[in-house]
Amino acid sequence: MNHATPSSPYQTGLERTPANHLPLTPLGFLDRSAQVHPDGIAVVHAGSTQTWAQTRERAYRLASALARRGVQRGDTVAILAPNTPAMLEAHLGIPLCGAVINAINCRLDAEGIAFILQHGEARILLVDSEFAALADKAVAGLDQPPLVVAIHDAGLPAQPAFGAIDYEALLSEGDPAFEGLWPEDEWDPIALNYTSGTTGDPKGVVPSHRGAYLMSLLQLTDWAMPRKPVYLWTLPMFHANGWCFTWAITAAEGTHVCLRKVTAKAIFEAIAEYGVDHFCAAPTVLAMLANAPAHERIALPRPVRVLTAGSPPPAAILQAIAAMGFDVDHVYGITEVSGTPVSCVRQPGWATLPEAGRAQLQARQGVRAAALEHLRVLDPDTLQPVPADGVTPGEIMLRGNTVMKGYLKNPGATAKAFAGGWFHTGDIAVLHPDGYVQITDRSKDVIISGGENISSVEVEDVLHRHPAVLLAAVVAQPDERWGEVPCAFVELKPDAVGSVSAEELIAFCRSHLARFKCPRQVVFEALPKTATGKIQKFRLREIAGSREAITRLAHVQPEPAG
Numbered sequence: 001m002n003h004a005t006p007s008s009p010y011q012t013g014l015e016r017t018p019a020n021h022l023p024l025t026p027l028g029f030l031d032r033s034a035q036v037h038p039d040g041i042a043v044v045h046a047g048s049t050q051t052w053a054q055t056r057e058r059a060y061r062l063a064s065a066l067a068r069r070g071v072q073r074g075d076t077v078a079i080l081a082p083n084t085p086a087m088l089e090a091h092l093g094i095p096l097c098g099a100v101i102n103a104i105n106c107r108l109d110a111e112g113i114a115f116i117l118q119h120g121e122a123r124i125l126l127v128d129s130e131f132a133a134l135a136d137k138a139v140a141g142l143d144q145p146p147l148v149v150a151i152h153d154a155g156l157p158a159q160p161a162f163g164a165i166d167y168e169a170l171l172s173e174g175d176p177a178f179e180g181l182w183p184e185d186e187w188d189p190i191a192l193n194y195t196s197g198t199t200g201d202p203k204g205v206v207p208s209h210r211g212a213y214l215m216s217l218l219q220l221t222d223w224a225m226p227r228k229p230v231y232l233w234t235l236p237m238f239h240a241n242g243w244c245f246t247w248a249i250t251a252a253e254g255t256h257v258c259l260r261k262v263t264a265k266a267i268f269e270a271i272a273e274y275g276v277d278h279f280c281a282a283p284t285v286l287a288m289l290a291n292a293p294a295h296e297r298i299a300l301p302r303p304v305r306v307l308t309a310g311s312p313p314p315a316a317i318l319q320a321i322a323a324m325g326f327d328v329d330h331v332y333g334i335t336e337v338s339g340t341p342v343s344c345v346r347q348p349g350w351a352t353l354p355e356a357g358r359a360q361l362q363a364r365q366g367v368r369a370a371a372l373e374h375l376r377v378l379d380p381d382t383l384q385p386v387p388a389d390g391v392t393p394g395e396i397m398l399r400g401n402t403v404m405k406g407y408l409k410n411p412g413a414t415a416k417a418f419a420g421g422w423f424h425t426g427d428i429a430v431l432h433p434d435g436y437v438q439i440t441d442r443s444k445d446v447i448i449s450g451g452e453n454i455s456s457v458e459v460e461d462v463l464h465r466h467p468a469v470l471l472a473a474v475v476a477q478p479d480e481r482w483g484e485v486p487c488a489f490v491e492l493k494p495d496a497v498g499s500v501s502a503e504e505l506i507a508f509c510r511s512h513l514a515r516f517k518c519p520r521q522v523v524f525e526a527l528p529k530t531a532t533g534k535i536q537k538f539r540l541r542e543i544a545g546s547r548e549a550i551t552r553l554a555h556v557q558p559e560p561a562g
Helices: 028-036 052-068 085-096 110-120 129-140 167-173 209-222 245-251 264-274 283-290 315-324 348-352 355-362 411-417 456-463 502-510 537-544 547-553
Strands: 041-045 048-051 076-080 100-103 122-128 147-151 193-195 203-206 230-232 255-257 278-281 304-308 326-334 339-343 374-378 394-399 423-431 437-442 446-449 452-455 469-479 483-492 521-524
Touching (some): 028 052, 028 245, 048 052, 052 085, 052 167, 076 129, 085 100, 085 122, 085 245, 100 193, 110 122, 110 203, 129 147, 147 167, 209 245, 209 339, 230 264, 245 255, 255 264, 264 283, 278 283, 283 326, 315 355, 348 355, 411 423, 446 469, 446 483, 452 456, 456 469, 456 483, 469 537, 483 537
Parallel strands (some): 041 255, 076 122, 122 147, 230 255, 304 326
Antiparallel strands (some): 041 048, 326 339, 446 452, 469 483
16 A cells, blocks of 8 residues: 655556565575576585475475375375474475465374364375374374375385375475465465463464565674574474564575484584584483583584573573584574564674673573564553563563564454554563663563473373372473473372372373473472462472472472362
8 A cells, every 4th residue: 555645746657567465485495596596506415415406396296196186275294293304395285286385293192183183174194104103192083184204314224114195105295396386475374383371271372474485684683693504403394484584594595404313413514514603402312412421522613603592591501512612692583473572682892701601691582673663672461661670570572573473263363462462472570770671580480491382281180190199280390401391280189199109190180181381390288378279389389499309398288278
């Protein structure tokens, strides 16, 4: 729409045309890199390489094959796989046929995957052979199961056949000359990413082509990435499409170094063997590197830059990593904004500070990137800014073009998330006098463990299914490796005191939940409540944060309350 005043000479004759206005989408990055650097190394995996020309051909073959299999514009195509070439190709090829990519967290249990497949209405499911049994169990109970495509990755030994068709056979059905089905509108959906949020049922986050395009370029500019970076995939591509680095590294003509399993040894070997100079990682991965045994470490042959996010990184870990030679930047984001548009920009004066003081500053979430329009810490009730005193809590709220379209089939949750014209992140923070934001707590009791969101409500629901449990409350407990892990506080039924152990309850949870969601410790005690009967979780968090209190209470079963 032309907003010039009637008397303005800019009002007429300057309309949008096919020559000057096309929908923004990250899909064009692949064509450009393949055209300019056809022989450049696009992918490294399991001892083999793939050029940009080969990667483009495979992506277009995938797009063509999916279209020939009946996938239409706006259909969902899901993939369950670790960080492999097929996962990258899916991010490039699935949207090229007009479909929406649904990269599923492979750490979920079958029930969670089944919910996602049904809710997202996946037409086709690409499955890495490591997860064949899991996928089979997830698909078994669906009324309209998707067509299962088996991915036999070179990084694994030969596996038994499964599914309706093999991934390579599917690609052979495709036409490399397929032109693609490009978005008609940049507001069209490009992906479907599920986040558990604070309830048991996940919410489907829908980013647009426009948002993914802008976040991809934001990552390049905010991190000041050079051309041709050698990027190691330690961050799962199923996490908000790898924070859009699936497309960003493609735009930068970089090399995607795929890594099925994240270990300190594998990271150091990739740095030495492939020339890795960039990767993203949760603080748990940084802790893994900092605590790696001497025989697994190498002296870094070149500067290696790291982005970390997922949970506030301990300052001690940042210190240890910096001492090893890694150049770490702390960033903040959430699935609903497609990546990490907030970063702890380092100020010149910080370099002269003692290491401990510098690490404390770098542990803050920071300030908005240039391509994020607004970052505020607001009172969640009044939407008024909190004072920049580093003390007064408020909620982090965002406005910008990388924010999701909304939650799939959930207008109520979408309206709540966008109430007052802001995206409500649910993260409680303070604003420091220098304008830097720092998270102090999380609303709605989301636990972030190893970069994964865990719903305390979901875990509590499982605990409440046990016949001996009267009340259960789950909060985050600090953990050196994972950042946070679930800690369960359980009040047993009067006739069950002494009849059930912590180990039994943890085993019960493991039979109903993915392992990473299960409590690491169970504390038996009468739960503190308000006068209206509401459990006072803030008191439980205080106990969970005290190693001494947890040790004292973890295996104590008090007399029943009242």
